[in-house]
Amino acid sequence: xxxxxxxxxxxxxxxxxxxxxxxxxxxxxxxxxxxxxxxxxxxxxxxxxxxxxxxxxxxxxxxxxxxxxxxxxxxxxxxxxxxxxxxxxxxxxxxxxxxxxxxxxxxxxxxxxxxxxxxxxxxxxxxxxxxxxxxxxxxxxxxxxxxxxxxxxxxxxxxxxxxxxxxxxxxxxxxxxxxx
Amino acid sequence: xxxxxxxxxxxxxxxxxxxxxxxxxxxxxxxxxxxxxxxxxxxxxxxxxxxxxxxxxxxxxxxxxxxxxxxxxxxxxxxxxxxxxxxxxxxxxxxxxxxxxxxxxxxxxxxxxxxxxxxxxxxxxxxxxxxxxxxxxxxxxxxxxxxxxxxxxxxxxxxxxxxxxxxxxxxxxxxxxxxxxxxxxxxxxxxxxxxxxxxxxxxxxxxxxxxxxxxxxxxxxxxxxxxxxxxxxxxxxxxxxxxxxxxxxxxxxxxxxxxxxxxxxxxxxxxxxxxxxxxxxxxxxxxxxxxxxxxxxxxxxxxxxxxxxxxxxxxxxxxxxxxxxxxxxxxxxxxxxxxxxxxxxxxxxxxxxxxxxxxxxxxxxxxxxxxxxxxxxxxxxxxxxxxxxxxxxxxxxxxxxxxxxxxxxxxxxxxxxxxxxxxxxxxxxxxxxxxxxxxxxxxxxxxxxxxxxxxxxxxxxxxxxxxxxxxxxxxxxxxxxxxxxxxxxxxxxxxxxxxxxxxxxxxxxxxxxxxxxxxxxxxxxxxxxxxxxxxxxxxxxxxxxxxxxxxxxxxxxxxxxxxxxxxxxxxxxxxxxxxxxxxxxxxxxxxxxxxxxxxxxxxxxxxxxxxxxxxxxxxxxxxxxxxxxxxxxxxxxxxxxxxxxxxxxxxxxxxxxxxxxxxxxxxxxxxxxxxxxxxxxxxxxxxxxxxxxxxxxxxxxxxxxxxxxxxxxxxxxxxxxxxxxxxxxxxxxxxxxxxxxxxxxxxxxxxxxxxxxxxxxxxxxxxxxxxxxxxxxxxxxxxxxxxxxxxx
Numbered sequence: 001x002x003x004x005x006x007x008x009x010x011x012x013x014x015x016x017x018x019x020x021x022x023x024x025x026x027x028x029x030x031x032x033x034x035x036x037x038x039x040x041x042x043x044x045x046x047x048x049x050x051x052x053x054x055x056x057x058x059x060x061x062x063x064x065x066x067x068x069x070x071x072x073x074x075x076x077x078x079x080x081x082x083x084x085x086x087x088x089x090x091x092x093x094x095x096x097x098x099x100x101x102x103x104x105x106x107x108x109x110x111x112x113x114x115x116x117x118x119x120x121x122x123x124x125x126x127x128x129x130x131x132x133x134x135x136x137x138x139x140x141x142x143x144x145x146x147x148x149x150x151x152x153x154x155x156x157x158x159x160x161x162x163x164x165x166x167x168x169x170x171x172x173x174x175x176x177x178x179x180x
Numbered sequence: 181x182x183x184x185x186x187x188x189x190x191x192x193x194x195x196x197x198x199x200x201x202x203x204x205x206x207x208x209x210x211x212x213x214x215x216x217x218x219x220x221x222x223x224x225x226x227x228x229x230x231x232x233x234x235x236x237x238x239x240x241x242x243x244x245x246x247x248x249x250x251x252x253x254x255x256x257x258x259x260x261x262x263x264x265x266x267x268x269x270x271x272x273x274x275x276x277x278x279x280x281x282x283x284x285x286x287x288x289x290x291x292x293x294x295x296x297x298x299x300x301x302x303x304x305x306x307x308x309x310x311x312x313x314x315x316x317x318x319x320x321x322x323x324x325x326x327x328x329x330x331x332x333x334x335x336x337x338x339x340x341x342x343x344x345x346x347x348x349x350x351x352x353x354x355x356x357x358x359x360x361x362x363x364x365x366x367x368x369x370x371x372x373x374x375x376x377x378x379x380x381x382x383x384x385x386x387x388x389x390x391x392x393x394x395x396x397x398x399x400x401x402x403x404x405x406x407x408x409x410x411x412x413x414x415x416x417x418x419x420x421x422x423x424x425x426x427x428x429x430x431x432x433x434x435x436x437x438x439x440x441x442x443x444x445x446x447x448x449x450x451x452x453x454x455x456x457x458x459x460x461x462x463x464x465x466x467x468x469x470x471x472x473x474x475x476x477x478x479x480x481x482x483x484x485x486x487x488x489x490x491x492x493x494x495x496x497x498x499x500x501x502x503x504x505x506x507x508x509x510x511x512x513x514x515x516x517x518x519x520x521x522x523x524x525x526x527x528x529x530x531x532x533x534x535x536x537x538x539x540x541x542x543x544x545x546x547x548x549x550x551x552x553x554x555x556x557x558x559x560x561x562x563x564x565x566x567x568x569x570x571x572x573x574x575x576x577x578x579x580x581x582x583x584x585x586x587x588x589x590x591x592x593x594x595x596x597x598x599x600x601x602x603x604x605x606x607x608x609x610x611x612x613x614x615x616x617x618x619x620x621x622x623x624x625x626x627x628x629x630x631x632x633x634x635x636x637x638x639x640x641x642x643x644x645x646x647x648x649x650x651x652x653x654x655x656x657x658x659x660x661x662x663x664x665x666x667x668x669x670x671x672x673x674x675x676x677x678x679x680x681x682x683x684x685x686x687x688x689x690x691x692x693x694x695x696x697x698x699x700x701x702x703x704x705x706x707x708x709x710x711x712x713x714x715x716x717x718x719x720x721x722x723x724x725x726x727x728x729x730x731x732x733x734x735x736x737x738x739x740x741x742x743x744x745x746x747x748x749x750x751x752x753x754x755x756x757x758x759x760x761x762x763x764x765x766x767x768x769x770x771x772x773x774x775x776x777x778x779x780x781x782x783x784x785x786x787x788x789x790x791x792x793x794x795x796x797x798x799x800x801x802x803x804x805x806x807x808x809x810x811x812x813x814x815x816x817x818x819x820x821x822x823x824x825x826x827x828x829x830x831x832x833x834x835x836x837x838x839x840x841x842x843x844x845x846x847x848x849x850x851x852x853x854x855x856x857x858x859x860x861x862x863x864x865x866x867x868x869x870x871x872x873x874x875x876x877x878x879x880x881x882x883x884x885x886x887x888x889x890x891x892x893x894x895x896x897x898x899x900x901x902x903x904x905x906x907x908x909x910x911x912x913x914x915x916x917x918x919x920x921x922x923x924x925x926x927x928x929x930x931x932x933x934x935x936x937x938x939x940x941x942x943x944x945x946x947x948x949x950x951x952x953x954x955x956x957x958x959x960x961x962x963x964x965x966x967x968x969x970x971x972x
Contacts (some may be wrong), residue, residue, distance in 0.1 A: 054893075084309055086224055112884055114289070115224035119470060119890020122882075 001126045004108045007137055011144045013096045016103045017071045019144050020094060026063070029139040031132055034058075040065050048080060052113075052128050053121040057085030072096055086115020092133070105141075109133045186704035190857035195695045204434040207388040207403050212462040215390070216245055218452055219304035220465070221294035221311050222474065223286035226322035226546035226885020227337070230284055230293060230315065238296055238311040243303030245459055247311065248451060249294045250283030256454075257420045259445055259510075263517035264662040265347045268539075273347035276338040276544075278510040280420065280447040280454070286317060287337055287509035288546050289887055290474025292447060297455050297463055322885030326483060326504045326543045337509055337544040346507055346516065346542040351524035355599055359537035362498040366489030370572040375958045376560045378481035378506070378879035379872075380895055381553050383690075385436025386467035387476065391452030395460050399427050404449050406432040407442045407688050408728020409720050411665070415445035415513065421453060428453075432718040435690035439869070440552040441476045442690065443730045444513040473890045478879055479553020481506035482519065486564045488572050489535075494583040498535035499527055501564060505542045505550075512551035516542065521661050522557030522649075522731075528598035529565045530609040530647040530823055531587040536599040546885040552730065554869055554931040558648040563959075566644040566936035571955060574947065580940075581622070584613060584645050584825075595917075602649055604821045607849060611912040613645060616825040616847035619907055628829070629948065638832040639842075640945025646826065646933035649819035650925035651916075652731025657818070668815035669733070670725045671742035673702070673749050675808040677794035679787035680712045683745075686726015687738035688718050692927065693858045694734060698742060700854055701921070705746045706786055707773025724811050732822075732925020735854065740919045741814035748810035753789045759804055760784055760792055820916045820924035824848035826867075828937035832945040837967030839875060839942055846908045848929055851915040852922040859926050863908045866930020872898035873931075874938035876960050896960075935959060946970065 009016055019025045023044050027036035030048060038044035043064040050057065059080030067075040077091035090111035097104045111129040113121065121128070185191070198204050235247040258277035265273045282293040294311050298304035323329045323337055329344040337344055350356060363369055385405060392401040400423055406412045409430040416430075417423040435442060448465055455463040467475070482505050489498040505519035524538035573580040588609040589596050596604045625641050632639035652658075655666035672684040681702060687694055699713035716722050726738065750770050757775035758765040767778045776783040784792075793808035829843040846863055853859055876896035880888045889895040915922025942961050946954045946969070954969045 081313075083313065112882075112886075114884065114886045116470065116890075118289075118882070118886035118888055119473065120893065122886075122888035122890075123894055 001129050002108070002110050003130055003133060004106070005133070005137070006104060006106045007141060008099055008102050009105055009141050009144055010102045013071060013098050013103045016096050016105065016144060019140065020074060025140070025143055028143055029136050031135045046078070046080070052117055053124045055085045055117055055121055057082030059088060067093070082117065084116060086113060086117035088113045088117060090129070105137065107133065107137065185710065186700050187854055189700060189855065191696055191700055191710060191855055193693045193696045193858070195689070195693065206385055206434045206436060207390060207405055208466045210390060210403060210433070212390060212392060212464070215462040215464050216297050216299060216459060217301040217304045218295050218297050218455060218463050218465040219301070219308040220292040220448065220471070221296070221308045221315070222471070223282070223289060223291040223293060223317065225286065225317060225319045226289050226324070227320040228286050228317040229320060230282070230286060231318050232316045233294060233311070234314040235311060237314050238307040241303065241307040241310060243299035244296060244307045245299065246297040246455060247294065247307070248281060248455065250279055250281040253280040253454070254283050256280065256422065259415065259447065259513070260419050260664070261511040261516050262513045262664050264664060265349055265516045265520050266662070267347045268350040268353055273516055274341045274345070275511060276341060280450045288548050289885060290471065290548060291509065292475070295451050295455070297459065322546045322883070324545055324547065324881050324883055324885050326506055326545060329543050329545050330504065330541060337546055341544060344544045346511070346544060349520050349524070349540045349542070351520065351538045351600055355535060355537045359498050359500050359535045362535045363487055363489040363500055366497050367491050368489070368572070368576060370488045370490070370568055370575055371485065372568045372571050372956060373485045374564065374567060374956065376480045376482040376484065376563055377873060377877065377959045378550070379479040379553055379877050380473055380879050380889070381439045381441035381476055381479060382897060383437035383439060383441055386469060386472045387442065387446065387448065388466040389449045389452045390462060390464040391456035392462045393453070393457040393460060399429070400453055400457070401429045401431065402449055402453055403431045403433065405435050405442050406430065406728070407435070407438045407690055407730055408726065409688065409718055410686065410726050411443070411728055412445050412449065413720050416450050416453065420445070420450045429719070429721045431720070432688055435688070438690045439554045440479065440556060440730060443728065444477055444551060446475070470890060473895065474887060475548060477512040477515070477549045477551035478508065479550065480560060480873070481550050482560045484564050486568045488568045490572060490576070492576060494572065494576055494578040494586065496531055496533040496587045499533060499565065501527055501538045503538070503540045505540055506545055506547065507542050508545060508547045508549040510549050512549040515549060515551045517663070518552045518557045519560070522552070523561045525600045525602050526558050526561035526647065526649060527565065528600050529562070530589060530607065530645055532589045532593065533587065534599060538600065547881050554866065555928040556731065558928065559870070559932045559935060562644065562646045562648070562932050563936045566646070567939060567956070570642070570936070570940045570943065574955065580643050581613065581617060584643070585610060603818060604647070605818055605917040606914040607647070607821060607823050608912060608914050609645060609823055612823065612825040612847040612849050615909055615912055616827050616845050619847060619909060620827040620829065620843070620845040622827070632831055638834055638945040638949035640830055640832065640941045640943070640948060642828045642830070642937045642940030642942070642944055644826045644933050644937035644940065646929070647821060647823040648928065648932050649821055650732035650928060651736030651816060651820040652733045653737045653816045654818055655815050665727070666815065667727055668813055669727055669738035669741045670811065670813045671738060671745050672724045672809065672811040673742065673745040675749060675790045675793070677791055679708070679790040680714070681706070681708065682714050682716055683742060684716045684723040685738050685742060686723055686728065687734035688726070688729045690729065692729060692734055692862070693855070697735065697855045697858055698739065701739060701743060702746060705743065706749065707771070708786055725813070732927040735921070735923050736820045736916070736919060736925050737814060737816060739923065740816065740921055741812050743920055744812035744814050745810045748812060749808060752808060752810065753786065755804055756789050756792055757784050759800065760789070817918040820851070820919070822848065822850050822924040822926060822929055824929060824933055826933045826937040828934070828941040830938065830941040830945060832942060832949070832966060834949060834951070834970055837963035837965070837970065839961055839966060841871060841902070841904050841938065843904050844906050844934070844937070846906065846930070846933070847912060848908070848910050848926065849912045849914055849924070850910055850926040850929070851913055851924040853910055853913070854923065856910065859910055860908050862926045863930045864906050866928060866932070867906055867934045868898055868903055869931045870934030871903050871938060874935040874959050874961060875902055876962065878960050942966065
């Protein structure tokens, strides 16, 4: 199945680019992601738990980044093996362009399933893939646009410790961006 | 008066008592001491190269007794194709080896490449998953579409087959030039391109096998879901594992439907036998429903272009057909004959058309194997013919009933040899057409149509006049055509000392009702009660021999073998009677169960003769052997040619595209009828499957070769609400001229004749409803397809 969509993100293209290259962000945004380790250069090992119609499975696989045009374009592709449930393969070509003060994010998603997922879930797979893509980019947008996303929260006035921004975590001491 | 006994009576099916009360004994019901469980590891990709299989982890798991991969079977034989087809250029078909387990490559989703044997099913299942996780398969691009596969030299299902073509077959090649010329010169040519949709057989009982090995004697036993235990024995013993036939017993107990899919030998059967020997323990396997979808041989899957040349009055001049037929990833046992000699030879239909030529290209793809499914080639032929005839009638504005009538072979023309080499022995196609028109009240259709129109519905009537060749046999004929087996059958009649009778038959009943019908024939012939006769089938250690049940052959071939054995019983009985009555053998007559001396009141009952045969106190042993048991093998002179005319009346809702079948009328000529109720049941079942194909069923692989219709959530089966009450008639009877019972086959008729009747009715409804741009819709004529056709 294939789908194409766009959304405007209220952040500069450089910020969006940095986010998409960050495994922590990906982990937070991929629905059902249990773990994501690795690097942009070598790819990320990921574990994702999902339920597609009647089939629930834990998918393990590798996400690779390719066709990188720094700051503008990247293709994320991956294959997840779900054991008896079958497998899912997909890619998302993401392009970024400045739009007003923000960034116009365009994505073309291509997804395929195999094994039991195909045999039992084909009726719902298009809807499922669309839902997954929508959820991913929605969370991605929320993560970037969240207050304090870009820097240590300036005013920590609330009782609770504010969420640390992803950028801070990325470059700060607590970075877990590399291999664990 | 309806008969209540013997031939022609609607004796109730005695086997139904156990089937309907849960007392049937199927393979999966059997428990064997020390049994172990096999689970197969199946490919999730359609096409791939096996890079590595690490069996260590799986083998070390709890309860695991053995792990097998393709490597273990690479030196044993392959599962062979039963029929050698030659291409137009004289070359033999391409015949890739079909191994027990896939080796080096996997070729369709569901292709088994390993198997795990464990103490429990759960342990085997867990270890099979571990093995799958420890297997590296490099996925290759899938070959799914037939047109793209043909001639594709860079991507091959089998590395040694350069263009994915099995053969390019012409029938009859000598007809080709004349057919081309006739079409070129014809006043009118109707062309139709159509798809005969791929079907999953969906027997109610999934495949299952139990392998046993007896180390004390070196004997093997295979209990399996087979339509033909002797054929399975031959294939697994002689071709695959190299076991002497006399060391292997194959038992096919109660079998819950087959429709063709259980004719064939499958790798799972060889695996459980080989594993049983290795472990010296019984090994059992039962397919999950998913495995059935993925690995049972599928049916149909033709893409066809047919042309009908005629004059402007609708007299047929020529049929020319070009078909691509899918055989899937491997050649199943009858895969090569189904699209050729079971299809191309029927392309004259019941018509006296002078020119016929058929070209079939058979293609390997990364899909499950395709083979014979109820009707096997003949539904494909009938669908092409009856759809193109219907289209021609519309193009020339001719009455479809009259066009059939004027093109039918007439009764004075039999025996009639068609341009595609069949010799029809007898028939009366006008009679069945007249009968079905009367049954369907064709004259009253317009009134019914107007009534439907008032309700906003489009009503149509579709006709199909079909013929088929069945009672699949004559060895001499099939031998000429490339069969690697003979097609006869055998029966042994054993009269016991107390007068009851066991009949061991080579036919295998997996729903047909042999246990009821065969005793009816015995009862009529010997004058004994039906209840004194038992039918024994499905066990190679008990029955003499048999080629099994398919191709509507049980009665017309095996039933006749039994009839011939009964003749021998009567002859022997006369000898015994002559001795007991002190008369000449020539003076003994046999009637109603009594052997009498002609012209006297001296007589012995059948029971007295039977008892004497086993208590031969004063026999002249030089001239009279004790015992009363006879065997006959029967190899017919020809196929049998049942034929008929079907009318479907359907309503289309133009708003939604939904088709409702309101009535379905069948007038069939099956020759003499042994049990009318069972014949009706066979027709009902066949028409139900045909309506399933026409309305709802479809097997869909995506471009990656993934089966998207792999469960009953996505594969639509016909339901009670999809089918009407059928009206069935079999009163037009032209008895078969070359078998003594005068019978023809009836098992596949319904599935052969019905699909075009349904589609013709739908097109008729749309045309009469003003949607004149719709001249064809491919099956299944689902609401979305009908709606899309209406709305351009």
